[in-house]
Ligand code: UD1
C-alpha cells in the first residue's frame with residue numbers, strides 16, 4: 001500500500017511546479033491530498049485551473065497586504081489541523097515561500113517526514129532574496145528527502161551536512177510544466193499587438209526591491225525601449241500593491257508597454273516561448289526561459305540559480321537603473337551576445353523531474 005502524500009502549496013510558482021508532480025503521483029496510484037494555503041488567491045487559482053487540480057483543503061489565507069508573521073502563523077496552524085485530520089505519511093513542499101516553510105514545520109511538529117522539491121538553492125545571503133533564503137535553508141533542516149534540481153544544488157546541501165543518500169538530482173519540475181503548456185498553434189491579442197517588434201516579457205516582484213530600486217529597474221527598461229522603436233514589452237503585473245504602484249507610476253503611460261493582470265501559465269509560457277527576451281527578478285522565469293531558448297536579464301544582485309549564469313543563459317544585471325539599462329541595451333544591440341545566450345544550454349532539466357521524484361517515492 002502506498003502512503004498518502006500531502007502536497008502543501010499556496011503561491012503561483014509552487015503551484016506551477018507541484019501540479020505536474022501531483023498528476024504524476026496520482027497516475028502511479030499514490031493517494032494524494034492537495035492542501036493549499038491560499039497564500040496567493042487569484043494568482044494561485046489561475047494555475048490550479050490551468051492544470052485541472054482541485055484542492056482537497058483550502059485554507060484561504062490571503063488577506064490584502066498581509067504581513068509575513070500573520071501569514072506564517074495562519075499557515076502553520078492551518079496545515080497542522082489539516083495533517084491532524086488526514087492519514088498523510090509524507091508531506092511534499094516546494095521551494096522557498098512562507099507556505100513551504102510553514103508546511104514543513106507543521107509536518108515536523110506532527111512527526112511526518114517532509115520531501116522538499118527544488119532543494120539546495122542558495123545565495124548565501126540571508127537578505128537576498130528575502131525572506132526566501134531563510135525559508136529554504138530552514139526547510140532543508142527539516143526535510144528527509146531533498147530533490148535538488150541540479151548537481152550544484154546537491155553540492156550546497158552536502159556542504160551543509162545533509163546525508164548524500166537523502167539527496168536526489170532530478171531537474172526542475174518547472175520544465176515538466178512547460179511540456180504541457182506550450183503549444184505550436186497558440187495565438188493571443190498581446191502577440192498581435194507586438195507583431196513586427198521585438199517583444200520583452202517583463203516581470204518584477206521581489207520584496208527586497210520594492211520602492212525606489214524597483215522604480216529604477218522599470219525606468220531602465222522604459223529608457224531601453226524608447227530608444228528602440230522596434231521593441232515592445234508586456235508586463236503582467238503581480239497583484240502585490242506596492243508592485244502595482246511602481247508599475248503604474250513608471251510605465252503606465254508608456255505606449256511601448258502593455259501592463260496586464262497576471263496571466264495564467266498557459267498564456268504566460270506561450271508568450272515566453274515567442275518573446276525576444278525576458279527581463280525579470282523572478283526565480284521560476286530564470287529556469288523556464290532558458291528551456292525555451294530565451295535569454296534572461298536578471299534584475300537581482302545575486303541569484304540562487306548560478307548554473308544559468310555559468311551556462312550563459314542568464315545575465316545578472318544587478319538592481320541599479322544603470323545596470324539594468326546596460327544589460328537590456330546590450331542584448332538588444334549586440335546580436336552576437338544575444339545569439340550566444342539564446343543558444344546556451346538550459347541547465348534545469350529535461351522535463352522528467354516528476355518521474356524521477358515519483359521513482360524515489362515509490363522506493364522509500
Ligand atoms: C510570494 C513569495 C515569493 C514568491 C512570490 C511569487 C513569500 C514570503 N514570498 O511573494 O517567494 O516569489 O510569492 O509570486 O512567500 N496578492 C493578491 N492576489 C494574489 C497574490 C498576491 O492580491 O493572488 C497580493 C496580496 O495583497 C498579498 C500580496 O500580494 O498580501 C503579497 O503576497 P505574498 O504571497 O505575501 O508575497 P509575494 O511578494 O507574492
Ligand code: UDP
Pocket residue numbers: 012013016174203205236237261262263264265266268269281282283284285288
Ligand atoms: N507566471 C505566470 N503568469 C504570470 C507571471 C508568471 O503564470 O503572469 C509563472 C511563471 O511562468 C513561473 C511562475 O509563474 O512558472 C513564477 O512565479 P513568480 O515569478 O511569481 O515567482 P518566483 O518564481 O519568483 O518565486
